[in-house]
Amino acid sequence: MLDILLRNVRLPDGRTTDIAMADGLVVHAGAGARAVEIIDCSAFLVLPGAVDMHVHMRGGARESRKEDWGTGSRAALAGGVTLVVDQPNTDPPLTTVEALRARVREAERDSLCHFAVNAGAVPGAPLRDLFREGAMAFGEIFLAPSTGAGGITAGEMGGLLAEIHALGAPVTIHAEEVKGVPGTDLASHGMSRPAEGEIRAIRKAQELAPRGMRLHFCHLSTAGAVDASAPHTSEVTPHHLLLSQEDFPAGDPRGKVNPPLRSSAERVKLLAAWDRARVLASDHAPHTREEKGAGFTRAPSGMPGVETLVPLFIPKVLSGEITPASLIEKTSVNPCSVLGIPAPGFRPAQRADFALYPKEVTMIRARDLHSRCGWTPFEGREAVFPSTVILGGEVVCRDGDFTRGNPRWFPGRGYHP
Numbered sequence: 001m002l003d004i005l006l007r008n009v010r011l012p013d014g015r016t017t018d019i020a021m022a023d024g025l026v027v028h029a030g031a032g033a034r035a036v037e038i039i040d041c042s043a044f045l046v047l048p049g050a051v052d053m054h055v056h057m058r059g060g061a062r063e064s065r066k067e068d069w070g071t072g073s074r075a076a077l078a079g080g081v082t083l084v085v086d087q088p089n090t091d092p093p094l095t096t097v098e099a100l101r102a103r104v105r106e107a108e109r110d111s112l113c114h115f116a117v118n119a120g121a122v123p124g125a126p127l128r129d130l131f132r133e134g135a136m137a138f139g140e141i142f143l144a145p146s147t148g149a150g151g152i153t154a155g156e157m158g159g160l161l162a163e164i165h166a167l168g169a170p171v172t173i174h175a176e177e178v179k180g181v182p183g184t185d186l187a188s189h190g191m192s193r194p195a196e197g198e199i200r201a202i203r204k205a206q207e208l209a210p211r212g213m214r215l216h217f218c219h220l221s222t223a224g225a226v227d228a229s230a231p232h233t234s235e236v237t238p239h240h241l242l243l244s245q246e247d248f249p250a251g252d253p254r255g256k257v258n259p260p261l262r263s264s265a266e267r268v269k270l271l272a273a274w275d276r277a278r279v280l281a282s283d284h285a286p287h288t289r290e291e292k293g294a295g296f297t298r299a300p301s302g303m304p305g306v307e308t309l310v311p312l313f314i315p316k317v318l319s320g321e322i323t324p325a326s327l328i329e330k331t332s333v334n335p336c337s338v339l340g341i342p343a344p345g346f347r348p349a350q351r352a353d354f355a356l357y358p359k360e361v362t363m364i365r366a367r368d369l370h371s372r373c374g375w376t377p378f379e380g381r382e383a384v385f386p387s388t389v390i391l392g393g394e395v396v397c398r399d400g401d402f403t404r405g406n407p408r409w410f411p412g413r414g415y416h417p
Helices: 069-078 097-110 127-132 154-167 186-192 195-208 223-229 238-242 264-272 314-318 324-339
Strands: 002-010 016-022 025-030 035-040 044-048 050-055 081-086 114-117 138-142 171-174 233-236 354-358 388-391 394-398
Touching: 002 044, 002 394, 044 314, 044 324, 050 069, 050 324, 069 081, 069 097, 069 388, 069 394, 097 114, 097 127, 127 138, 127 154, 138 154, 154 195, 195 223, 223 233, 223 264, 238 264, 314 324
Parallel strands: 002 035, 050 081, 081 114, 138 171
Antiparallel strands: 002 016, 016 025, 044 354, 354 388, 388 394
16 A cells, blocks of 8 residues: 555646655556545645755754754745755864764754755865765855855865865855955945856856866856856855845845845846756755844844745746746756755655645745744745645645654765765
């Protein structure tokens, strides 16, 4: 007998079928059969579980008051994200084998969703050992300083890229330039990290990369940066696609993020570049309300977003503004392709991770979200949250109730236990 049967699933190509699951995988797409649980999906938009390849889950002994794997993974599942990739600018940073092992153990103990962990790439770090220990990728490598991380020089970047390329490992890059003094409001913050500098940093990384190396550029903030990143892969975020400087009071630290929010006109151009960007990721940075309320210059850069990553775009699917296939590509297929891991999906032998979205639009309210940070930059925005989330062929979230299924660690392809 099957574990779960999803009946009347409308596929991205318009066909309707049944999806059968057993032992954590899709085993059949077609006429239904007997199952322990049968779910009629006629009233739902069914998507494969999203892969958010850019989150900062915090946690650890030094950051216990902030987000941790328990609260962060709960937020992920509540938004239809079934696999997250944690970034290495933790405290302590993930630049040693011991720190990486401890981070994986912490996630194995507390995470409710699948997870992977990136390793930091800084001069002197044992990159080969980190890759063999299970690091999914290296980076994000910072070409300019940001919250919790210092930038590296072009010479250091060239050496690191050569070593990473020799390992055959994926690499992700935070491309920015910082000029002048730090900003004291959103406009001056944007001028201190200009859009032109982002493009120059992208081109510098491309020049430094060995021939044939594939780069992935994180959280690009303008259409020009997306175009400059080609033929490499690029990532965009909901906050750069949907928010602009004009959406916040001039000195509001809640709008402070790196790269900065751009003008409304620039945001419209970035959204028009939807088809040219490969990946949609949140850059989930769950700084608390207290930290964000410390004044503009002292407040850290970053915004929470893993729970709202996909729900913000379901209304655009329902209205026909974007296609279901394009959202699936950016949140499931392409992230897995960049990282070299199997993607969830509707075909037999694919991972049985799914989210069922009702076709009714609601409003985002911070009080309804699950991150410990306690706020969202998308307060009052339209969204559709999943009513049911399936992880590895098991229902792990239904109408706000969570059950611990069988989340697992996805080590990188260099893993050698």
